Amino acid sequence: MTALPVVCLLGATGTGKTEAAIHLARAFDGAVINYDSRQIYRDLPLVTAQPTREEQARCPHHLYGFLPAGSRRSAGAYARLVHALAARVRRQGRLPILVGGTGLYLRAILFGLAPIPDIPAALRADIQGECDRVGPHTLHARLAVADPASAARIAPADRQRITRALEVYAATGRTLTDWHAQEATAGPEYAAVKIGLEISGPGYAQRLAGRIERMVEQGAVAEVARAAARFPAGAWGLSGIGCSEILRHLSGELDLDAAKALWLKNTRAYAKRQMTWFRKESDVSWFDPGDHDGMVRLVQDRLAGG
Numbered sequence: 166m167t168a169l170p171v172v173c174l175l176g177a178t179g180t181g182k183t184e185a186a187i188h189l190a191r192a193f194d195g196a197v198i199n200y201d202s203r204q205i206y207r208d209l210p211l212v213t214a215q216p217t218r219e220e221q222a223r224c225p226h227h228l229y230g231f232l233p234a235g236s237r238r239s240a241g242a243y244a245r246l247v248h249a250l251a252a253r254v255r256r257q258g259r260l261p262i263l264v265g266g267t268g269l270y271l272r273a274i275l276f277g278l279a280p281i282p283d284i285p286a287a288l289r290a291d292i293q294g295e296c297d298r299v300g301p302h303t304l305h306a307r308l309a310v311a312d313p314a315s316a317a318r319i320a321p322a323d324r325q326r327i328t329r330a331l332e333v334y335a336a337t338g339r340t341l342t343d344w345h346a347q348e349a350t351a352g353p354e355y356a357a358v359k360i361g362l363e364i365s366g367p368g369y370a371q372r373l374a375g376r377i378e379r380m381v382e383q384g385a386v387a388e389v390a391r392a393a394a395r396f397p398a399g400a401w402g403l404s405g406i407g408c409s410e411i412l413r414h415l416s417g418e419l420d421l422d423a424a425k426a427l428w429l430k431n432t433r434a435y436a437k438r439q440m441t442w443f444r445k446e447s448d449v450s451w452f453d454p455g456d457h458d459g460m461v462r463l464v465q466d467r468l469a470g471g
Contacts, residue, residue, distance in 0.1 A: 169255055170355075172261070172263065175362070176440075180363060180369075181362055182266070182362055187220060193468075195224065195262045196226070196257075197216075198247055202269075206230060207230040212388060212389060232402070234400050240273040241278050241280065268439065281333055293328055302321045322409055377407075377429055413427075
């Protein structure tokens with residue numbers, strides 16, 4: 166079987182992946198396929214930095230804002246969605262362009278993941294209940310002992326991912342890190358052109374701060390308030406960076422300036438974890454976010470077999 170050509174744009178949050186993806190899609194008659202685990206929620210387009218309607222109108226976009234905030238997709242299930250979409254996009258004569266910042270999703274798409282057994286409902290309820298009682302930071306400290314690699318890539322406030330890692334360890338006796346390192350089930354074979362975007366220096370922090378200010382100005386606080394009124398506390402979609410800080414503001418725990426400062430701090434820490442993951446990816450060509458012409462030349466060369 167001939168490998169399916171795809172372009173994979175990767176990098177930390179706020180590095181210009183959306184703009185680069187649109188440029189490549191227009192240059193190669195491509196379609197953009199999301200692999201960011203937060204941009205799948207329809208209730209939170211602002212706080213998750215989804216492409217705007219105007220941006221999505223410039224070329225086909227898939228898997229943005231298609232789930233309610235109370236739902237989730239595992240990396241394996243999401244990879245199956247992407248496999249089907251990439252094949253359909255290619256049948257249409259278009260180039261699939263995979264875009265996102267969730268390294269585990271990209272790994273599942275390109276290489277597959279070992280199937281993790283189902284977690285007993287009673288065990289899941291026990292761990293969720295404990296998280297309610299003692300908080301995610303306490304469970305994160307426990308995870309750091311049991312599975313240091315997972316703890317390093319999961320934020321201490323990320324309740325869902327912390328409890329998931331602990332559930333897997335408690336149910337199987339093996340860490341998530343071990344499961345992800347296991348030989349994966351075979352998936353489609355891709356001829357992937359991997360393009361990484363990176364911004365260094367103080368300009369990146371300023372860029373992230375400016376993006377947070379724009380999100381707030383455009384209505385991010387009201388967006389989170391509406392979602393929180395519709396979905397229960399602890400909903401998967403509301404656990405991400407941005408949402409958690411705004412929820413603390415809405416509860417009266419933080420004023421808006423303090424919430425924005427914490428949002429920026431947590432975003433920068435998350436970006437470091439993303440880059441630690443993506444630096445381990447093989448065959449990535451790294452670019453300044455504005456070098457769209459260089460990205461086009463690379464894709465042209467790779468598609469031509471160079």
